[in-house]
Amino acid sequence: MTTQIFDPHHLDLRRFAETASTLAGDWPAAGFERLAADAPPAGTGTVCWSAQGEQRAVKGAAAQTWLHLQAETTVTLICQRCLKPMVHAVHGDRSFHFVADEAEAERLDEESEDDVLAMPPRGRLDLRPLIEDELILALPIVPRHDVCPEPLPMPAEGPAAAPPPHPFEALAALKRKPN
Numbered sequence: 405m406t407t408q409i410f411d412p413h414h415l416d417l418r419r420f421a422e423t424a425s426t427l428a429g430d431w432p433a434a435g436f437e438r439l440a441a442d443a444p445p446a447g448t449g450t451v452c453w454s455a456q457g458e459q460r461a462v463k464g465a466a467a468q469t470w471l472h473l474q475a476e477t478t479v480t481l482i483c484q485r486c487l488k489p490m491v492h493a494v495h496g497d498r499s500f501h502f503v504a505d506e507a508e509a510e511r512l513d514e515e516s517e518d519d520v521l522a523m524p525p526r527g528r529l530d531l532r533p534l535i536e537d538e539l540i541l542a543l544p545i546v547p548r549h550d551v552c553p554e555p556l557p558m559p560a561e562g563p564a565a566a567p568p569p570h571p572f573e574a575l576a577a578l579k580r581k582p583n
């Protein structure tokens with residue numbers, strides 16, 4: 405078994421897949437500027453990632469080149485319910501099927517569930533933008549605390565307790581429901 409050093413910024417994709425190699429690293433989250441613009445780093449401020457290459461045999465055709473990529477980090481988002489910051493763990497896990505060119509990538513992307521990408525120039529891939537895209541796609545569309553840290557203010561009177569509804573009103577409301 406040979407050990408080969410792969411450079412995550414110029415990953416020799418075919419060789420990485422042929423040898424079923426793996427790579428992993430911790431990178432400073434501040435370096436992911438597009439992600440940080442939407443979701444500033446929190447916690448340790450690192451992005452942990454790992455990648456695995458896979459060459460997938462296909463009957464009667466050339467073997468396929470696959471890359472499996474996992475990434476996780478912790479970011480700060482604004483809760484859309486209470487508008488206060490929330491710390492959120494982001495986790496991305498995707499698989500990419502690399503094909504010869506853009507035309508084939510487009511054709512296959514339409515007919516398959518997989519992420520299909522064109523082989524990068526000279527077969528060398530920079531993992532950083534792919535990791536960043538993956539984390540951005542894994543952000544919640546509407547971030548919300550599971551439980552907001554403080555009770556939400558009432559519209560007019562502040563957080564004072566509202567009087568309990570009249571028991572018959574509650575009953576009437578129940579009866580109005582279809583089931």
Ligand SMILES: [Zn+2]
Nearest residue numbers: 483486549552
């Ligand atoms: Zn909240």
